[in-house]
Amino acid sequence: MRFLALLGIVAAIGCTNVIEEKNVVYDERFGDSTAMDVYLPDNAETGRPGVLWIHGGGWSSFHRDVHTDHAIRLARAGYVSATIDYRLVPEGVYTDLVKDCFCALAHFRANADAYGMDPNRVAIAGYSAGGHLVSMLGTTYDLAETAPDCGAGPAAPPNAVISGAGIHDMRAMPASSVVSDFVGGSKSEVPERYDVMSPILQIDTETPPFLLIHGTADLFVDIEQSEDMQAALRVEGIEARMLTIEGGGHITNVGSDIGHSDTVVSSIDTPEAWTVMSDFLERTIGAP
Amino acid sequence: MRLALLFCAVTVLPALASAETNETSTTTPLLLKRSASLHLPSLAVRGFSGQFEHYTFAKHRLSISATGSIRVNARRGDYISYSYGSGAELRYWFTGRPIWSSALAPGAMAGPYVGGRLDIMHTRVQDEVANRTIGGALTFAESLTSGYRFVWRDRIEMTPSLEVSVRTETDTSSRLGGWTRVTLGFGWTVGFMF
Numbered sequence: 001m002r003f004l005a006l007l008g009i010v011a012a013i014g015c016t017n018v019i020e021e022k023n024v025v026y027d028e029r030f031g032d033s034t035a036m037d038v039y040l041p042d043n044a045e046t047g048r049p050g051v052l053w054i055h056g057g058g059w060s061s062f063h064r065d066v067h068t069d070h071a072i073r074l075a076r077a078g079y080v081s082a083t084i085d086y087r088l089v090p091e092g093v094y095t096d097l098v099k100d101c102f103c104a105l106a107h108f109r110a111n112a113d114a115y116g117m118d119p120n121r122v123a124i125a126g127y128s129a130g131g132h133l134v135s136m137l138g139t140t141y142d143l144a145e146t147a148p149d150c151g152a153g154p155a156a157p158p159n160a161v162i163s164g165a166g167i168h169d170m171r172a173m174p175a176s177s178v179v180s181d182f183v184g185g186s187k188s189e190v191p192e193r194y195d196v197m198s199p200i201l202q203i204d205t206e207t208p209p210f211l212l213i214h215g216t217a218d219l220f221v222d223i224e225q226s227e228d229m230q231a232a233l234r235v236e237g238i239e240a241r242m243l244t245i246e247g248g249g250h251i252t253n254v255g256s257d258i259g260h261s262d263t264v265v266s267s268i269d270t271p272e273a274w275t276v277m278s279d280f281l282e283r284t285i286g287a288p
Numbered sequence: 289m290r291l292a293l294l295f296c297a298v299t300v301l302p303a304l305a306s307a308e309t310n311e312t313s314t315t316t317p318l319l320l321k322r323s324a325s326l327h328l329p330s331l332a333v334r335g336f337s338g339q340f341e342h343y344t345f346a347k348h349r350l351s352i353s354a355t356g357s358i359r360v361n362a363r364r365g366d367y368i369s370y371s372y373g374s375g376a377e378l379r380y381w382f383t384g385r386p387i388w389s390s391a392l393a394p395g396a397m398a399g400p401y402v403g404g405r406l407d408i409m410h411t412r413v414q415d416e417v418a419n420r421t422i423g424g425a426l427t428f429a430e431s432l433t434s435g436y437r438f439v440w441r442d443r444i445e446m447t448p449s450l451e452v453s454v455r456t457e458t459d460t461s462s463r464l465g466g467w468t469r470v471t472l473g474f475g476w477t478v479g480f481m482f
Contacts, residue, residue: 069469076465215362216333223364241417242365247333262329263453264472271411271425271457272369274363278463279415279422288461 005045017042018075026084026107027100033091034100036084036108038117039062041288049285050080052158053109054101055139056128056165058075059182060089070125070268078288079281081115083107086133089108094184094193098136099148105137108153121285125277127268128221128250131166132199134158135229138210139202146196157208160284163279164213164268165221165250168229170197172222179256198234209239211280215248215267239284243276321346323445325479327357335359337372340475343397349381351397355407360374366417369424375407377433392442395479402436403433405451410460423461429453431473439481449475 019040027034041048051074053067064083071081086092086100101124109119125133128247138148138161147155171187171194173179180186183193195201210233214226226242233240248267267273281287297415305331320343327337337357344352355375360368379401392398451473458466 002295067364068465073467077463188441212365241367243367244364246335246359246361246364262474264474268363271409271427272367272413273455274459274464274467275369275411275413275423275425275461276367278414278459278461282463 004088010206020073026104026152030087033085033087034103036082037068038105038115039071040080040084041075041078046116047118048078048080048116048288049116049281050108051128051170051281052122052124052134053081053083054124054126054129054130056126058148058178059097059129073244080115080177082204088242089181091122093182095146097133098140101133101137102146102155103150104150104159106148106156110152112255114136120159122158123162123281123285124158127160127164127266131163134161135163135166135168135241137197137209139199157206160209160281162211162280164266165218166223166226167221168198169200172225203232203236207236207238209284212240212242213268213273215245215250217247217249220250241280243273245270291463303461314341319396320348320481323397323478323479323481327475327477329476330357330359333359341397346395349395351379351381353377353379366415367413368416369413371411373407373409374466375405377405379403392439397438398439400436401434405431405433422460423463425457425459427455429455429459443481445479445481447477
């Protein structure tokens with residue numbers, strides 16, 4: 001135990017404390033449904049890079065708290081970091097969720113001076129449904145269907161995208177109520193909506209660099225979603241890196257974790273993912 | 289190699305066990321003090337995790353085990369990672385009366401147990417596109433474990449387990465600070481008692 005305490009002290013050296021700004025509502029029309037928590041490094045530096053976390057949960061559940069640990073870890077490393085909520089199904093359907101995320105990103109950037117952040121150095125990260133939403137923000141900023149109507153400003157693409165176990169081709173998802181409730185109908189009923197909600201169809205030469213993270217044993221979202229997205233991005237000349245986690249499922253890592261066990265963690269919570277994410281952020285939006 | 293190990297585990301060892309058991313089961317009960325096991329799911333991915341366990345304090349129903357593991361991860365994408373780990377565990381065996389085995393002595397390393405273990409793992413990540421090492425992590429875990437050891441033919445053991453861990457991860461490239469969190473885990477080992 002004393003050894004671990006010592007390790008903790010060593011780990012803490014060079015890290016800054018974190019200032020928390022909780023429950024910042026970024027779109028007054030929807031109140032707490034559209035709120036964010038912001039985590040600031042406790043130093044006077046300006047022009048810092050920022051990372052906005054978007055949670056998953058099948059577009060219908062979970063809360064921004066699932067990324068609190070991630071945001072705090074980045075804030076301790078010098079990034080301005082935030083976690084957001086957005087309207088969930090059934091309160092929000094189809095492009096409502098994407099519009100909310102664009103509003104959150106615009107609000108985050110609009111307050112860059114107050115946060116000591118450079119608005120042109122902002123990455124977004126998400127997992128599962130959050131991985132889909134960050135992919136949408138990286139590709140649909142010029143799409144009329146997803147243009148936000150909040151007061152924070154127009155849609156603008158992030159400077160880098162980290163998508164964990166994300167859905168990039170909605171048309172390839174197996175039919176389920178989770179998907180149809182979100183999109184507003186089945187593939188045969190509203191095929192055009194499935195096209196709009198498929199980032200893989202919206203890529204252009206202005207799309208920011210992507211990091212895709214996916215487990216090879218993910219039974220919820222097939223790894224082909226990320227592999228196909230990477231191939232499509234590269235066709236357009238966009239930097240698209242992919243980290244695969246052998247044996248990684250959607251919420252477990254089988255046969256590939258510390259000691260003699262399989263651990264209940266997502267693929268973005270592995271040591272490999274954090275190493276790759278920090279390197280990707282440093283290369284794309286710069287080190288703090 | 290892994291297939292050979294698996295083949296050995298499921299064919300040769302039971303045969304040896306059966307032969308030895310036939311000789312001894314009619315005399316004194318077996319108090320087997322050693323076990324060598326594999327973490328079976330580790331063979332399904334590009335890894336290997338093995339464990340040696342010794343019934344060091346049999347009188348107090350306490351055993352000590354040592355674990356070594358290696359895995360190669362992230363091969364299909366643009367990165368490759370290597371992890372090396374080792375650990376130690378102290379287990380207390382409750383009843384020592386296994387099901388499926390009548391020859392083992394009361395107090396054997398079988399049946400339900402609880403334990404505590406310490407693990408350390410080093411991970412190094414290579415960027416295959418840029419051909420450079422981009423960093424890595426050192427992970428420590430302190431765990432409370434519990435499980436049940438089934439014994440077949442008096443020698444072959446299968447041990448599913450659950451664990452709750454406090455793990456601390458440090459970034460060896462110093463980009464990120466330390467990170468401590470609680471995780472749940474489950475394990476499934478198959479081995480040979482001797």
